[in-house]
Amino acid sequence: MTTLSFRGHIFKINAKELIFPFLVLIFCGAYYVDTRGLPDRSVLYAEPILYTTVLFALAVIFDFGVQFNPNGTDQGESVSSMTGVTTDKWRSKNALYVILLTSAYLVGMRIQFTLATFLFLGGTLYTLGEQNRQVLILYSTVLTAIIYAVFVFWLRIPL
Amino acid sequence: MTAVLLLFPGALGTGLGLLLQPPVIAAIFIGVAIGIIFGAIPGFSATMTLILFTPVTIPFDPSVALVFLVSAYGGAVYAGSIPAILINTPGAPGSVVTCWDGYELTKSGRATYALAVSAVVSGLAGIIAAVALLATGPILADFALGFGPVELFLLAIFALTIIPAAKGQSLLKGLLGGTFGLLVATVGSDPQLAQPRAIFDQPLLRSGIDFVVVLIGLFVFAEMIFLAARGEILTTDTDRSDDRAQVFEGIRAVIARPVEFLRGTFIGIFIGSLPGAGADVANFVAYNEAKRWASNPAEFGKGAIEGIIAADSSNNATQGGALIPTLTVGIPGSGSTAALLSAFAIHGLNPGPGLFQRSGVLVYALIFSLFLGNILILVYGLSGAQYFGKISRIPIRYIIPTVIVLAIVGAFAVRNSYLDIFIMLLFGLVGIILVISDYPMVSVVIGVIVGGFAEEGFVQGWTINQGDAVQFLAASNISIILLILIVLSLVITAVRNRQSE
Incomplete structure (x- = not known):
């Protein structure tokens, strides 16, 4: 969990929770670029699925990946907690x-x-x-x- | 049986006839044995067994090949409990609960007793589940014939919404995984104008991403990486007695507990029949129910035989249960049946509405093979109890490179393309991320599998209803019921998620 501070607000970022939604967003971006010139009938189903996927990815990011002012407005939290990502490491190489x-x-x-x-x-x-x-x-x-x-x-x- | 014979005399009889052919009988015997051997290897699930053996069955007649795979499926689901009992390491997620009481019995020198109980309840539960499949499959498949394009689309969406509910995982994560799977399934030429979508200059992708490749990546490659990270499984030789008396004691223990056995079996059939919810969910539920109703709940986790009965009866009953949605509507009930679905497709069998009319003979033969396979599980399980320890102690370091090579060759064999290997590896890495971040992996798989008919249903329904969303969603009574089920599933899971927070 990484803690960031911006203008008195604290953000806790859980990098582990961000990986999959970000990968999905990258895929969605590439998908959008590749299909934007196609006729409407070709993306009649794919387009709503694409936008729904983007919405869910963003929702997961904000629900699991980023906590805004966790524990109320705990603005007195020490900067020493900004130690970077401490997600689970592989138990083995x-x-x-x-x-x-x-x-x-x-x-x-x-x-x-x-x-x-x-x-x-x-x-x-x-x-x-x-x-x-x-x-x-x-x-x-x-x-x-x-x-x-x-x-x-x-x-x-x-x- | 007589009533069923009266309803479906021709196909049933011919299905039985097909089953009596020597190559098909041999396929059942070999399939169950191979399923048990591979399923008993820690970390080697039924899904992996099916995925890796599917390419090998390609040269064979579909009846022989599919009977072999269905038998291997039954054997592998059962055998996951063997290492759970002997070395406290479940062979598959569906056997996690078996460890709790099974290994305790092994430590006290009663491994043969625990293995005998496991074999008896697994075999009998599998037989009952096969009968349930035989009784309900044709009726449900016939009912599904009334499904139009809108109903099929809504059914696909319902399958995706129910997974997080059944798995007890986050609704949002389940939905993200599911819609990602649906999106992956749209890669390739669109069904209306054949325009290439998201093929990124790869001509092979015009025909889409094959879901077998996705399955291999998610379920096989990712699992091997986790096994490599976990390292060797340390096992100790426990004091095991091979006393035959323990086998008979095990049989008597099951006969004395019919209620516990039947409760576990019906829980397994029901949960197995829900899309995406397989043995891993069923055996937790069955174990909890057994503990709740037990006169000695404090003994659970300390070697209570009721715990093994609940866990293994539900585990094996999911075999038949999971095949109900797989065969009748083409939506797999578990990862293993998703692998079976891919094998069905390779051998030209197309599950879904009307299957029993189109391919009744073969389907009945498959159901009967599941029935016979479970009788064999009883025989193999009771007679081979003392030899299983050797299989369960095969070092993981020999399994990992072997399986990775087989996975790579299997992915290549789908379309003889190196691109499929890269896609497989990509999904393997995605699988690792999904597990680490606690996503229901089966959501992605089912999204990819149902994506094809979901798109077809949506496009046809939308065109028929001239783009009127209300008319589209309320196309029939079935579609309204499905819509209500989707909303209920979403609301219940959201409430549960909130409560668990």
Whole structure:
């Protein structure tokens, strides 16, 4: 929770609650720009949905994300409380590593699916705590072979 | 049964005949087993099992593929209770409550007893729910035939308004998630003039965003990131006795408590049939009711067998309950049935009004497979109790990379496009934000799913009623009833939200 002060008024901002509505607003903005030239009949349904979504996003921001003068007009609150965002942090860096490895895998799989899959499986397993080299190689090899056999060879998915 | 046979003799008989074909029977046996194995892995829900196995079923005949998936669904819903009992970690959100008493029994060396009770109530509740689906499904689907475009639009809106009420979450957040889902569903060519909307120069998006991709992102990728953040699940080997006597004791415990069992089952069927409210809601309600009526409420949470009976009967009864709106009006009752809905679409089965007339044979076969699958749950559950511990102890670090690769390949397989993988990952990240900020994730999913027929209904209704809003909303008695239900749902949830503040 971040506390801001402006002309004697206090705003408490809950950054965690702002992320989704702001993402929605960005999407709505992009949607509006992309569809503004279309005939009315094309957006007969989409337009009211778009505006309703914007309204709900704003309502969530003001209901959950921003508190105006919380606890009455507590203007004597110490500036020391303006310490910035203290939202929940990841309990582990693992999640971030997995997201990064997945992003790298997406790039790699466009070059060589089998090799990228093998490296991703081994790399992620290692990141998540498996240290035994034989297990890492065996797991990655067997699983890559199964995935290749099922999806590429049997289901003919052009990976 | 005789009355139902008299009402639907042809389709029922042929549906049974279809079920007796060897490949279909094999699909039930394998489906239930796979469902149990994957469902018993902590963090691996029925939804994930269905999403990941759907691409594998593509080469098969729709009857075999869908019977397999429905059976796996039943097995996975039941199996979520296995790790809940053995290692105090629910396999799925619908098994959270099972931990409270199940793990206490495991700690006192009575795991086999708890697993036997769980298997018996799960199997029997699933059978009753399948019968309820068989009894009400055709009637409701027939009734839904009377729905015009306006009614379908209002039904979609009602489905979205009821989710926050059922989940006990914020109305505003639920509505934001729902309308965001509806908006996402409008991406692509509009149904009237085929003009591209919000495709951002991506030709593939002309055909819209496939909801399977959204499902994989929200339910699979996001869940894997949470599992990675949580790290390994630490388990201790508890003193477990594999005494067969405990199995029979478990059976006797259920027979001695028919009221507790039936109450949980009917709560599960009812709550499961509400759009978006699945086992995660049902088992909390059933547990609370069991505790409220119990002669020994103080024992709940300390190994009360009534707690497991309430939790698991309601959990498994949602299987059939959630299929009622899924099959009759095409609105999924839970995340798992949303995944099933995508599988139905892939295999050419279009749930909604008139389904039993169009595809009665296959639908009856699916309902019968749910019935048979639950008998198998009883058999597998009682005979395999001592082996389940091994499945529940598979380390999470092996699950995460495997599932992520399967999710990525699954998203790609939808339209053989890398764009779908990026959309899946985007929704995965959205899913993480939704969970962290306590949004009902199922609102977004149902918004995306019902978006298509909501738009069609709105546009047709608006055109028929020449843009007159009052005439549009009061198009028929059904639409007025739906409108009242929407208003009631909004008001009740808003009042509840205020009270909880």
